[in-house]
Amino acid sequence: MLDQPGQRRSHSAPTPRGGGIGVVVAVLACLPGSLLWLPPSLPSATVAAASIGLVLVAAIGWWDDHHALPVLPRLAVQLAAIGLVAFAFIATGMAWAWLPLLLLAGVGSINLHNFMDGIDGLLAQQAMFVMLAMAWLAWREEQAALAAAAGVVALACVGFWVFNRAPARIFMGDVGSGAMGYLIFVIGAMLWRTDSALIWPVAILCGAFVTDAGWTLAGRMWRGRRWYSAHREHLYQWLVRKGAGHGRVGLAYAAWNVLVLAPLAWLAWHLKEQGWWVCAVSYLLTSGMWMMLKRRCLRREPYRVLYVGS
Known part of the structure; x- marks a missing residue:
């Protein structure tokens, strides 16, 4: 499977895609054991639901990598995968009222990260950062099983990033x-x-991707475009189009994560229930930086013409 260059792509040479299957296999080999055998272990039904859901999401993505699928079949499988996890939570005491929010957040996360996988190494490094930070949070909360599970995903992403960093030798694929x-x-x-x-430190850790995808998709919907179709209007894509290399753009996102979002996530964790206001501040800061950089990308006339016509 070769991902060919094109008007709505950010690479210039045919590159194999679908390499993310390696990450999925590694995680499936290690994640269940981490959650079941380390203290405090999770219920077996929850672990089974999470594992089956991962297989479903990966399988529909693999199929889409081979043969383009319409939106509805992909959405149905994603809802089924998130629904399995949500029902496992409900079986262990979660209120039914949380079900719609979990479905929305889960399907949103799947598609958000799919949208943000557009340049070399960006998604792999983001997953490494978020998972390592969540492993630290779990460890501080004395949740060794969750810490190991997050660490497993982070290490699998490190192995893939070696081949996916700029210039990428293989793409992650859907x-x-x-x-x-x-x-x-x-x-x-x-x-x-x-x-x-x-929830507050976790939301902060995801802030760079949520902000970029959220504002970009909101803008496309406002202009009446098909928000789910391929495009090059995310900030990271604009930065590449303006002349920054894939590696430099990835480094900029990593710097924002480490220098701004990580300290704010620590503060939110330290404040516990009061962490909501730190989360709000983090998204205000990230949104402000996004708008400033996007405005700079649109300042030159050639890029404004490309933006209108994309």
């Missing part, structure tokens, strides 16, 4: 990007189940 969005949601939701206040 099989990997969807799986990364699913895993970030599932492990984040498991942390939330142990302590509801952990």
Whole structure:
């Protein structure tokens, strides 16, 4: 499977895609054992639901990598995968009222990370950052099983990043990007189940991707475009189009994560239930930076013409 260059692509040479299957296989080999054998272990039904859901999301992504699928079949499988995890949570005491929110957040995470997988190494490094940070949060909360599970995903992403960093020798494909969005949601939701206040640092850690995807898609919907179709309007794509290399753009996202979002996530974790206001501040700061950089990308006339016509 070769991903060919094109008007809505950010690479210039045919590159194999679908390499994310390696991450999925590695995680499936190690994740269940981490969650079942380390203390405090999770219920077997929850672990089984999470594993089956990962297989479903990866399988529909692999199929889409081979043969383009319409939106509805992909959405149905993604809802089924998230639904399995949500029902496992409900079976262990979660209120039914949370079901719609979990479905929305889970499917949103899968597709958000798929949208953000557009340049070399960006999604792999984002998953490494978020998973390592969630492993630290779990460890501080004395959740060794969740810490190991997040660490497993992070290490699998490190192995893939070696081949995916700029210039990429292989792309993750939908099989990997969807799986990364699913895993970030599932492990984040498991942390939330142990302590509801952990939702704030987890949300902060995901802020760079959520802001870029959220504002970009909101703009496309406002202009009446098909938000789910391929495009090059995300900030990271604009930065590449303006002349920054894939590696430099990835480094900029990593710097924002480490220098801004990580300290704010620590503060939100330290404040517990009061962490909501730190989360709000982090998204205000990230949105402000996004708007400033996007405005700079649009300042020159050639890029404004490309933006209008894309």
